[in-house]
Amino acid sequence: DQDTLTRRYTEEAVKFITASKDRPFFLYLPHFAVHLPLHVSDAFRGKSANGRYGDMVEEVDWSTGEILKTLKQLGLDERTMVVFTSDNGSTGRNGGSNAPLRGCKGQTLEGGQRVPCVARWPGHIPAGQTCDEIASTIDMLPTIAGRSGGAVPDDRVIDGRDIWPLLSGQAGAKTPHDVFYYYQIDQLQAVRSGKWKLHLPLKTKKKNWGKPDENAPLELYDLDADIHEDRNLADQNPDVVKRLTVLAEKARADLGDMGVEGAHQRPAGWVEKATGRLLPKKE
Helix, strand or coil, X not given: CHHHHHHHHHHHHHHHXXXXXXXXXXXXXXXXXXXXXXXXXXXXXXXXXXXXXHHXXXXXXXXXXXXXXXXXXXXXXXXXXXXXXXXXXXXXXXXCCCXXXXXXXXXXXHHHHCCCEEEECCCCCCCCCCCCCXXXXXXXXXHHHHHHCCCCCCCCCCCCCCCHHHHCCCCCXXXXXXXXXXXXXXXXXXXXXXXXXXXXXXXXXXXXXXXCCCCCCCEEEECCCCCCCCCCCCCCCHHHHHHHHHHHHHHHHHHCECCECCCCCCCCCCCCCCCCCCCCCCC
């Protein structure tokens, strides 16, 4: 019953927080919303000015409020860090928008990759501040481990970095990422370093397996001045193109690139026979 999914997720989350209030806990709540197919409970159907999509957003807002309210009621508010973010941009349809970014979900344009992130921890994360430095959800593992006294695994390469200096608003804090790689599944499609982002010639699976289209132009954008990725500055900045191309080759050697195996490339996790339990339907 997808109409009640957000509400049932929220009820389970509140139940878990309440049961864990006397010990440290970690809650990961990946809402199905806002995603196709669009489903929303009766309490929020028709409540927004943006159709069914907007109704789902309203219900996720409500869910977040219920979790924050629970933390406060249990006296956990100032002892709990809450991070709210998304995994990708909107499809650009059904009421979703990535403006002022170009591109959508499934693409390595900024509209498919860049998402809002709100972090809250009273007394530790300053309120009302914004940060424009590069960060990613891959940074959550080392950041949370660092706050909780844990350690990241040392038997593999961890691409994420501890971004606590950014979250806590430390003066002069900069991104720990000198370079950021944009992969679409197993294909390296773009490289960013500082304000510069280089889109690489795309490969196809039908022809030239593992080789880029040599006739396709390189595209270089200054994201500080051109967030919509409109003005290709590759011809005017050959040194920047060369530097980012070298970084791309390092990524291919390390992580692979569609038909080219990388030294530290690991297969994606795959469950052959997934099983789960069905929750009773609530009237």
